[in-house]
Amino acid sequence: MSMEPIRQVDGLVAPLDRSNVDTDAIIPKQFLKSIHRTGFGPNLFDELRYLDAGEPGQDCAKRPLNPDFVLNQPRYQGATILLARENFGCGSSREHAPWALADYGFRVLIAPSFADIFYNNCSKNGILPISLNAQIVDALFAATQSTEGYRLHVDLAKQVVSTPDGSEYPFDIDPHRKHMLLEGLDEIGLTLGHADAIRAYEQQRRQVTPWLFEDLDMA
Amino acid sequence: MGGQTLYDKLWDAHVVRDNGDGTALLYIDRQLVHEVTSPQAFEGLRLADRPLWRVAANLAVVDHNVPTTDRDQGIADPISALQVDTLTKNCQAYGITQFGLLDRRQGIVHIIGPEQGATQPGMTVVCGDSHTSTHGAFGALAFGIGTSEVEHALATQTVVQARSKRMLVRVDGKTGPGVTAKDIMLAIIGKIGTAGGTGYAVEYGGEAIRALPMSGRMTICNMSIEAGARCGMVGVDETTIEYLRDRPYAPKGEHWDQAVDYWRSLVSDTDAEFDRVVTLDAATIKPQVSWGTSPEMVVDVDGVVPDPAAEPDETKRAGMQRALEYMGLTPGTRIRDIAPEKIFIGSCTNSRIEDLRAAAQVLRGKHIAKGIREAMVVPGSGLIKWQAEKEGLAQVFKEAGFEWRDAGCSMCLGMNPDRLSPGERCASTSNRNFEGRQGAGGRTHLVSPEMAAAAAVAGHFVDVRELES
Numbered sequence: 001m002s003m004e005p006i007r008q009v010d011g012l013v014a015p016l017d018r019s020n021v022d023t024d025a026i027i028p029k030q031f032l033k034s035i036h037r038t039g040f041g042p043n044l045f046d047e048l049r050y051l052d053a054g055e056p057g058q059d060c061a062k063r064p065l066n067p068d069f070v071l072n073q074p075r076y077q078g079a080t081i082l083l084a085r086e087n088f089g090c091g092s093s094r095e096h097a098p099w100a101l102a103d104y105g106f107r108v109l110i111a112p113s114f115a116d117i118f119y120n121n122c123s124k125n126g127i128l129p130i131s132l133n134a135q136i137v138d139a140l141f142a143a144t145q146s147t148e149g150y151r152l153h154v155d156l157a158k159q160v161v162s163t164p165d166g167s168e169y170p171f172d173i174d175p176h177r178k179h180m181l182l183e184g185l186d187e188i189g190l191t192l193g194h195a196d197a198i199r200a201y202e203q204q205r206r207q208v209t210p211w212l213f214e215d216l217d218m219a
Numbered sequence: 220m221g222g223q224t225l226y227d228k229l230w231d232a233h234v235v236r237d238n239g240d241g242t243a244l245l246y247i248d249r250q251l252v253h254e255v256t257s258p259q260a261f262e263g264l265r266l267a268d269r270p271l272w273r274v275a276a277n278l279a280v281v282d283h284n285v286p287t288t289d290r291d292q293g294i295a296d297p298i299s300a301l302q303v304d305t306l307t308k309n310c311q312a313y314g315i316t317q318f319g320l321l322d323r324r325q326g327i328v329h330i331i332g333p334e335q336g337a338t339q340p341g342m343t344v345v346c347g348d349s350h351t352s353t354h355g356a357f358g359a360l361a362f363g364i365g366t367s368e369v370e371h372a373l374a375t376q377t378v379v380q381a382r383s384k385r386m387l388v389r390v391d392g393k394t395g396p397g398v399t400a401k402d403i404m405l406a407i408i409g410k411i412g413t414a415g416g417t418g419y420a421v422e423y424g425g426e427a428i429r430a431l432p433m434s435g436r437m438t439i440c441n442m443s444i445e446a447g448a449r450c451g452m453v454g455v456d457e458t459t460i461e462y463l464r465d466r467p468y469a470p471k472g473e474h475w476d477q478a479v480d481y482w483r484s485l486v487s488d489t490d491a492e493f494d495r496v497v498t499l500d501a502a503t504i505k506p507q508v509s510w511g512t513s514p515e516m517v518v519d520v521d522g523v524v525p526d527p528a529a530e531p532d533e534t535k536r537a538g539m540q541r542a543l544e545y546m547g548l549t550p551g552t553r554i555r556d557i558a559p560e561k562i563f564i565g566s567c568t569n570s571r572i573e574d575l576r577a578a579a580q581v582l583r584g585k586h587i588a589k590g591i592r593e594a595m596v597v598p599g600s601g602l603i604k605w606q607a608e609k610e611g612l613a614q615v616f617k618e619a620g621f622e623w624r625d626a627g628c629s630m631c632l633g634m635n636p637d638r639l640s641p642g643e644r645c646a647s648t649s650n651r652n653f654e655g656r657q658g659a660g661g662r663t664h665l666v667s668p669e670m671a672a673a674a675a676v677a678g679h680f681v682d683v684r685e686l687e688s
């Protein structure tokens with residue numbers, strides 16, 4: 001699937017001050033039964049966000065919100081940048097977690113560290129995960145919490161996060177991921193451009209390890 | 220130049236193309252498919268009008284959503300039913316072999332791959348599920364992928380990957396009686412933390428790992444993801460080869476001999492270098508019980524619930540406090556004074572025949588305690604269930620007061636009707652104790668099958684080693 005490119009994001013920041021936020025917390029499993037990619041936004045962080053038990057098919061607009069949950073506070077409405085703590089997105093490989101974050105409206109995640117698979121899944125779904133060192137993240141938490149309407153500017157091409165007071169924090173991203181995100185590319189299409197290389201590999205492997213090419217269906 | 224690690228050998232053998240940007244296009248030998256993470260992948264293929272690259276490399280099964288009782292009556296929850304039907308329709312449309320709900324070979328995806336011999340040494344194995352690391356027990360490079368990658372693998376037989384760093388976890392010496400693969404792995408996670416393996420491909424070695432049968436090695440590799448690593452692996456030896464002999468999808472005849480020759484090379488060279496080496500002394504590992512909401516929150520069974528006040532790191536301390544609140548526990552409580560109300564023996568971590576035998580051994584001639592509201596055994600596959608019935612294990616469980624269910628993920632994640640109610644405490648042989656994992660508000664304590672069985676009998680956690688003596 002091709003996706004919306006990310007070049008620059010200038011957005012309101014919401015701080016989620018918990019470490020090890022897992023994919024079950026991001027989108028509880030009762031919502032994973034959908035067979036589509038969209039519509040997960042209203043159930044993002046469902047157990048933290050609502051006071052009642054969430055079930056698929058509810059009208060979330062009518063559910064009691066947990067006033068203590070950060071995303072429910074009026075000052076963070078419309079946030080597109082999520083600030084989080086270490087090991088964000090740990091747990092399962094389900095892509096429903098980035099789908100839910102994207103569907104809610106997040107384009108950028110900033111944390112000291114992310115779980116591997118989640119990190120990978122984000123960048124395939126038009127979300128830019130940025131790891132910054134823990135002190136910087138601490139400072140961003142403090143700034144976000146003390147300044148209403150705190151925004152950050154993220155420039156993917158230059159690989160920097162800039163704050164309103166002019167500080168700039170460079171971040172790392174591998175060139176492949178960066179290219180995909182900048183251009184909003186369809187990775188499958190790119191890979192199929194190398195179909196000849198895949199066929200050549202198969203031919204050579206068939207010589208060395210022929211049993212790997214036996215037909216699974218022996219029925 | 221030094222020797223190569225197993226990971227390097229597997230990696231090098233599967234590079235189709237170096238992308239020149241730190242990633243490579245990696246060839247995939249086997250893709251396992253289940254109903255939760257595949258519908259959107261098939262939807263994507265259809266929208267782009269793309270065929271599968273190599274149909275016969277895929278094997279599909281329904282597991283996450285399936286009911287564990289009254290199967291012949293179909294699936295009551297319409298949303299689950301839709302997901303299960305969608306997989307069947309997709310498999311039919313694309314010609315993929317699928318084990319359906321009523322097939323005896325049906326079971327948890329990470330159980331049936333090895334059981335059928337569809338997981339083999341030297342393969343790259345992917346599945347849209349993080350516990351795909353399980354298959355690394357065979358000296359395979361196996362890792363979980365997201366749905367976009369499932370679609371990518373279906374369409375191109377490749378995934379784009381960055382090479383990982385290499386970690387060796389060496390468990391030296393022998394484990395004591397009553398100490399299982401699960402305890403070894405929980406101890407490893409307790410030691411390195413849930414992010415300890417992030418960015419690494421982990422190989423498990425040492426005498427205690429070598430001594431494990433394939434079931435135990437799978438338990439260890441399975442929980443690599445709980446240690447933050449996408450893949451875990453164990454080098455091939457005679458145990459691996461003997462396990463695979465005569466499995467339905469294992470190579471046959473001349474191919475078998477050829478394969479075995481190749482498989483024997485799938486070990487790290489003795490002079491291979493790792494980026495990080497962690498060692499544990501097997502003799503010091505005791506049965507483990509998790510007390511919190513992250514798999515690293517574990518203690519020895521004779522220990523107590525830790526006190527956050529003693530944790531210097533502020534974020535960690537806050538995490539511990541929240542976990543204690545969620546779990547309804549106070550610091551200093553002895554683990555043996557914690558009383559679960561439910562017992563779950565199952566999941567891709569611990570639902571193999573060896574696990575059931577071990578649990579049944581503890582339960583033989585005993586009955587679950589009064590305080591236990593529900594105890595269930597969910598075998599990993601229909602074939603394991605059948606085998607356990609043949610061996611009389613089912614009878615032991617039933618007589619002890621356990622429910623004897625059909626195969627699936629069940630209460631490991633509660634996507635089907637098997638789940639915990641808010642506040643309910645469970646001794647579980649699964650792999651995740653996250654908040655709400657087994658049902659909203661449910662409290663999970665991760666343990667081995669033996670320890671779960673022992674807790675069922677005693678009505679609280681006990682050191683299974685005391686029962687045995």
Ligand code: SF4
Nearest residue numbers: 350566567628631632
């Ligand atoms: S048993 Fe649990 S961990 Fe294993 S595949 Fe099923 S849901 Fe995932």
